[in-house]
Amino acid sequence: MTTTTPAAFARTVRGAGPGLLLAHGAGGGIEANYGPIMEELAAQHTVVGVDYPGSGATPNAQGPLEIDELVEQLVAAADAEGLDTFAVSGYSLGGPVAIRLASRHPGRVSSLVLSATFAYADTRTSLAASIWHQLFESGQHAVLAQYLNLMALSEPVLNSLTPAQVHTAAEQLAPAIPVGTGDQVDLVRRADVRGDLAAIAVPTLIVVTTGDPLISPSLQRELAAAIPTAEVAELPTGHLPFAERPQEWVKLIGDFLARNRKH
Template sequence: MDIHHEEHGIGEGRPLVLVHGALSGIGTSFGRILPLLAKSRRVIAIELQAHGRTPDIDRPLTVENFAADVVELLDRLGVERADLFGWSMGAAVALRLGTDHADRVGRLVLASVSFDDAGLHPGLLDGIQDLQPEHLHGSEFHEEYLRTAPDPAGWSNLVTKMKVLDANLPQWTPEQIRALAAPTMIVLADSDIVQPEHAVRMFRLLGGAVAGDLTGLPACRLAILPGTTHTTIPHRADWLTPMIDEFLDEDHRG
């Protein structure tokens, strides 16, 4: 599979890999923030199987397959370790890399991630199997797909495959989250699809939610964006860029 990727920015340090959300691509997930992040680092933006400019193949869409594809792309590019910034489904892919391919990961920025089904608002996915491809016609995701996909007629198949993934969301145990080696920044909208209590639970499992003035700051971070929904997180580039830059640069401070 020819995994579409774009390289932006400069820098000899660890690159930052951007992993988009479901039904999305580089433009709709990172169009606003990518040029800002690329001012100070090398950024590699990818498009996963059946998304954007990357063609589909005869294989299910799973977070595990996506994570393996990211590793394969890193191998092709000669990148030993990378930081990752994932939004929505892309955050789950980045988390899977952190738990299953820890040696390839530096730092993680996870926007709107749930590590088990209980993290989503109750009933959120009720009726998702009734979603039809035409229901999304005219959306920014559909319009991006029509502009970029090698086969614009593949939209229906993409939506069908994504419904299978939604019915079998990836799961992690609290022990797996607690054992995550990569310093991690959790990003959530205050009106997200993930419940804020879940984000705080994950933050605690990673060693956060402490009295930092007494214990020192933990390696993990939590950012909750006010007045923001799940799909408008990518619009908050001016807020997110300085927070992400500071977090990723932490390894380079004396």
């Protein structure tokens, strides 16, 4: 377990209205993953998110990350903001966090939105995460940035760029890779919330990123099939809906939350 205290997790709070908790992806952060749609989300909700250890302003962990700890940090942030109930949006690694949160605190979660995510890492995802982890830990961050462009962008978007543009994008990305990336990607390989799925009883939206090279659409659909209350929306994007199709992504989220808001 980490030695990070609850107060050490950097918190983002925006907007007013019904609660909406955000759980970000590995190697990302609240601003990196939700920044492009934050204004729209905060227009209708009190949005609360925490950055995992080694992302944003949260200090690096002193040991392996665990899903349950990330869940409790997010719930603690909701408590601090006076939110008794809330919807939860989980992106990528944030999906298992959101699922476990709904499982452990069923009376507090009103609905779930799970985007580009998984209940466990299949062999393909585990291999991708292993290479990601090795490149990060060996300090090959420029090569890692190229690999992330390959594994995160949809084929049409990647092919719309020239090799020179991809090289430039990787050079810009490399210095911005969070220091906690290794720990977070390690958790991707270990996370397994399949045992939590059958008990989820709240309205759940699965946003399947159909051009996703990192988390295959089939793994995302497998998740949807295991949640009794799930509905599926398909978004023609790679693993970064906030970069490729932010307006379509936020509309899916916003419309679903509005339909399932408890009065």
